[in-house]
Amino acid sequence: MTKARRTLLKTMALLAGGVLISTSAMAQSIPAPGPTVEAIKKRGELNCGVDAGIPGFAFQDASGAWKGFDVDYCKALAAAVLGDPAKVKYVGTTAKVRFTVLQSGEIDVLVRDSTLTFARDIDLGLTEVAVNFYAGQGFMVRKSLGVNSAAELNGATMCMLTGATLELNIADFARSKGTTINSLLFEKSEEAFAAAESGRCDGYSDDTGSLAAARSTMKVPDDWMILPEVISKEPLGIHTRDGDYRWSDIVFWVDAGLKTAEEFGITKENVDEKKGSNDPFVRRLLGLEGDFGKKLGLDNEAFARAIKAVGNYGQIYDASFGPKGLGLPRGINNLWNQGGLHYPLPFR
Amino acid sequence: MAGKSLKGGSSLWPMKAPHALLLQGVALLIGGLVIGWFAQNAASNLARRSMELDFGFLGSVAGFSMPFQILSFAPTDTYFLALVTAFANTLLVSALGVITATVLGLGLGVLRLSRNWLLSTVSGAIIELVRNTPQLLQIVFWYVGVLQLLPLARQSLPFGDVAFLNIRGLFLPAPVGGPWSSALIIAFFASLALVPLARRYLAPESRRSGLFWLAPPLLLLALVLSIDGWSLPALKGFNFVGGMVLPPELVALWAGLSLYTAAFIAEIVRASVETIGKGQVEAAHSLGLKPWLTLRLVVLPQALRLMIPQMTNQYLNLIKSSSLGAAIAYPEIVQIFAGTVLNQSGRAIEVMVIVMGVFLIINLAASAALAQLNERVALKER
Structure with a gap:
C-alpha cells in the first residue's frame, strides 16, 4: 500500500466515524450516566454553584464551611453520584454571573435560590430541573x-x-x-x-x-x-445546562427521592432500618427492587446515600428554615398531602 | 550624521530609519496576531458552549420602570431605550459633576494659596479630608448621613407653597410646555452649537458675525414665552405629585463626585500656580497690580494651561466613578444596564461589551475634546 492510499483510507475511515457520531448525536441518545457524571467521577468532586451568601439558602459559617438549604442539595447529589457528601466544590455565585458560570461549564449544577423561568430555560440554553422552594x-x-x-x-x-x-x-x-x-x-x-x-x-x-x-x-x-x-410566583430551583439530559434526569430524581423519602417517613436516622420495609415504594427508593439507581447510570444505593447524608426534604427544610433556623412556616413548601405544593413523581 | 543623531536623540530608542520600520512592522504583525488569536479563541469558546453573541435582545420589551430619568421611559419600552435613558442619566450626573468639581476645585485651590491663615488652613483641611477617604464611602455618607436626615414627605419643608424639600427630594414647579416648546428646546441647543461654527466658517472676517450670538437668547425668550403654565407639586397619597423633582440619589452622587474630584483639582491648581515663576508675580507687583489682579491676569492664565492635561485625568475618573451611583440607587448605566437588564436578559457578555463600549466612547470623546483644548492653549514656540 502506498502512502497516498493509506492516507486516503484513513481519511475515509475518519469520515465514516464522523458520520456515525453525528447520526448518533442526531438521535439524541446519550448512554447513562452521561458525560457530566463521567466528568464528575473523573474529577472526584461535584462543582456545585450556590448563592455567594444568603441566610437560609447558602452561606459560610465562621469556620468557612458551607451551610444551608441549597448546600444540602449539593451534598445529596454528591452522595448519590460519588458516594461521599463531602466531595463538593462550592462555587459561590452572584446574581449577575450565576448563569454564565453554568453555561461555561465551570459548575455542573446551579442550586442557588434561582427562579425557574421561560427565558432561562429557552433563551439561556438551560434546563429547569426541579423546584426545591416555592417563594413569592x-x-x-x-x-x-x-x-x-x-x-x-x-x-x-x-x-x-x-x-x-x-x-x-x-x-x-x-x-x-x-x-x-x-x-x-x-x-x-x-x-x-x-x-x-x-x-x-x-x-x-x-x-x-x-x-x-x-x-x-x-x-x-x-x-x-x-x-x-x-x-x-418564584419557584426557586435547580438549573443544569442543556445538552446532557442524563445528568438532568439524575438531578430531577434525586430531588424526587428526597421528597418521596419524606412522604414515606424515611429519615436520615432510620434509612437503614427502613430497608426491612415491605412497602414497594420504599424498597424501590432504597435500591432493593427495580434497579432504579442503575437505570440512571448510578448504583442502586444512590438514593439511600443521599437521604443518609442530608435527610429527607422536610429535614433539609427544617435544618435551614425551621424553628431552629429562620423560623419560616412551611406553608406551600409542605408536601402535597400536607397542604403544600411539593408533589414528587412516583418511583415506579 | 550629526543631524541624524540629533533627530533620534529625543526618541526613546534611537535607530536608523529602515531598521526602525522593519522592527515596527514586526511588532505590528505580532500584535495583530495576538489580538486575532484572542478574538478567535473567545469566539470558538463561545460557540462550543452554544453561547453566541446576539444583540437581538435590545429590541425586547424591558418591563421594568426607572425611579428617575431625564428622558421619558415606560416599562413597555425596549432594552435599547433603557440603555439610552440610563446613558442620559450617567451623562447628566457626569456633566453636573465636572462643572461643580471644576468651580469648587479652582476655589479650594486658590484659597489654599491664600495668605489668609484661616482660609488656607480650612481649605487644606477639607482637601486632605476628602482626598484621603474612599469615594464610595463619601457618596454613601452624603446619601445616608446627610440627605436621609431630611423630614418625611408629610412633614416637608415648604418654600412658599410652590417648592417642597423632604427625604424624597426637592420638589419644584415644572413648566408645562406649549405646542412649540419641544421644537424651541432643540433649536436653542442647536443654536449654541451652530453659532460658533457659523462664525468660523461662514463669516470668518466679518465683524458683524458677533450678532449671530443674538440667536440663542432670542430662542430662549421664545421658549419662555411658549410655556403654557406651571405644574405645582402637591402632596397626594404617599408622595408629592406634579412639578419636577431633584431626587436625593442624584444630589448625593453629584455631591460625592464633585467634592472628591474638586479636592484633587485643588491640588492640581496649587501645583500649577506654584510652578509659575516667582519673577512673574514680582514683576506684576512692581507694575502695581493688586494680589487678586496678579492672580487673575498673570498667574492663572499661565497656570490653567499647565493644568489641562491633569484635569483631563480627573474628568475621566469622575465620569467612570459615576457608576458608584449603583450603590445608592441612582439609575445610571451600570445599575440599569449591567444590573437589571443583564439579569433579566441573561446576556452577560453582550451587556458588558455594550457598557464598556459606552464608557469608552464617553471617555474618548471627553479626552479628545480636552486634547483639542490643550492644543489650542499650549505654548506655541515659534
Whole structure:
C-alpha cells in the first residue's frame, strides 16, 4: 500500500466515524450516566454553584464551611453520584454571573435560590430541573402608612435589591393594576434597609422568605408589617445546562427521592432500618427492587446515600428554615398531602 | 550624521530609519496576531458552549420602570431605550459633576494659596479630608448621613407653597410646555452649537458675525414665552405629585463626585500656580497690580494651561466613578444596564461589551475634546 492510499483510507475511515457520531448525536441518545457524571467521577468532586451568601439558602459559617438549604442539595447529589457528601466544590455565585458560570461549564449544577423561568430555560440554553422552594415576592411597609393591601400602593416607592427580577415583578404588578409603584434599587441590603428605615421609601420588597429576615433587622420590627399579597410566583430551583439530559434526569430524581423519602417517613436516622420495609415504594427508593439507581447510570444505593447524608426534604427544610433556623412556616413548601405544593413523581 | 543623531536623540530608542520600520512592522504583525488569536479563541469558546453573541435582545420589551430619568421611559419600552435613558442619566450626573468639581476645585485651590491663615488652613483641611477617604464611602455618607436626615414627605419643608424639600427630594414647579416648546428646546441647543461654527466658517472676517450670538437668547425668550403654565407639586397619597423633582440619589452622587474630584483639582491648581515663576508675580507687583489682579491676569492664565492635561485625568475618573451611583440607587448605566437588564436578559457578555463600549466612547470623546483644548492653549514656540 502506498502512502497516498493509506492516507486516503484513513481519511475515509475518519469520515465514516464522523458520520456515525453525528447520526448518533442526531438521535439524541446519550448512554447513562452521561458525560457530566463521567466528568464528575473523573474529577472526584461535584462543582456545585450556590448563592455567594444568603441566610437560609447558602452561606459560610465562621469556620468557612458551607451551610444551608441549597448546600444540602449539593451534598445529596454528591452522595448519590460519588458516594461521599463531602466531595463538593462550592462555587459561590452572584446574581449577575450565576448563569454564565453554568453555561461555561465551570459548575455542573446551579442550586442557588434561582427562579425557574421561560427565558432561562429557552433563551439561556438551560434546563429547569426541579423546584426545591416555592417563594413569592411580597411587600413590607410601615404600619403607620395605614395600608392593608398591595392594591393600595399606588404612587408608593419601594426599596429593594438589584440583581433579581424584583423590579420587573413590581412593574408588572403595577401595570396589571393600572397604578404606578416606583422602585429604588440598591446593591447591598445595608443601604436598602437604611433607606427604608429613614422613610426614603414607603416600604421594602423581596421574596417572602427574605422579608421575614428583613423585618427582624429593622430598628423596631413591630412598626413594620408584611402585606398579605404575594405579587409574583418564584419557584426557586435547580438549573443544569442543556445538552446532557442524563445528568438532568439524575438531578430531577434525586430531588424526587428526597421528597418521596419524606412522604414515606424515611429519615436520615432510620434509612437503614427502613430497608426491612415491605412497602414497594420504599424498597424501590432504597435500591432493593427495580434497579432504579442503575437505570440512571448510578448504583442502586444512590438514593439511600443521599437521604443518609442530608435527610429527607422536610429535614433539609427544617435544618435551614425551621424553628431552629429562620423560623419560616412551611406553608406551600409542605408536601402535597400536607397542604403544600411539593408533589414528587412516583418511583415506579 | 550629526543631524541624524540629533533627530533620534529625543526618541526613546534611537535607530536608523529602515531598521526602525522593519522592527515596527514586526511588532505590528505580532500584535495583530495576538489580538486575532484572542478574538478567535473567545469566539470558538463561545460557540462550543452554544453561547453566541446576539444583540437581538435590545429590541425586547424591558418591563421594568426607572425611579428617575431625564428622558421619558415606560416599562413597555425596549432594552435599547433603557440603555439610552440610563446613558442620559450617567451623562447628566457626569456633566453636573465636572462643572461643580471644576468651580469648587479652582476655589479650594486658590484659597489654599491664600495668605489668609484661616482660609488656607480650612481649605487644606477639607482637601486632605476628602482626598484621603474612599469615594464610595463619601457618596454613601452624603446619601445616608446627610440627605436621609431630611423630614418625611408629610412633614416637608415648604418654600412658599410652590417648592417642597423632604427625604424624597426637592420638589419644584415644572413648566408645562406649549405646542412649540419641544421644537424651541432643540433649536436653542442647536443654536449654541451652530453659532460658533457659523462664525468660523461662514463669516470668518466679518465683524458683524458677533450678532449671530443674538440667536440663542432670542430662542430662549421664545421658549419662555411658549410655556403654557406651571405644574405645582402637591402632596397626594404617599408622595408629592406634579412639578419636577431633584431626587436625593442624584444630589448625593453629584455631591460625592464633585467634592472628591474638586479636592484633587485643588491640588492640581496649587501645583500649577506654584510652578509659575516667582519673577512673574514680582514683576506684576512692581507694575502695581493688586494680589487678586496678579492672580487673575498673570498667574492663572499661565497656570490653567499647565493644568489641562491633569484635569483631563480627573474628568475621566469622575465620569467612570459615576457608576458608584449603583450603590445608592441612582439609575445610571451600570445599575440599569449591567444590573437589571443583564439579569433579566441573561446576556452577560453582550451587556458588558455594550457598557464598556459606552464608557469608552464617553471617555474618548471627553479626552479628545480636552486634547483639542490643550492644543489650542499650549505654548506655541515659534
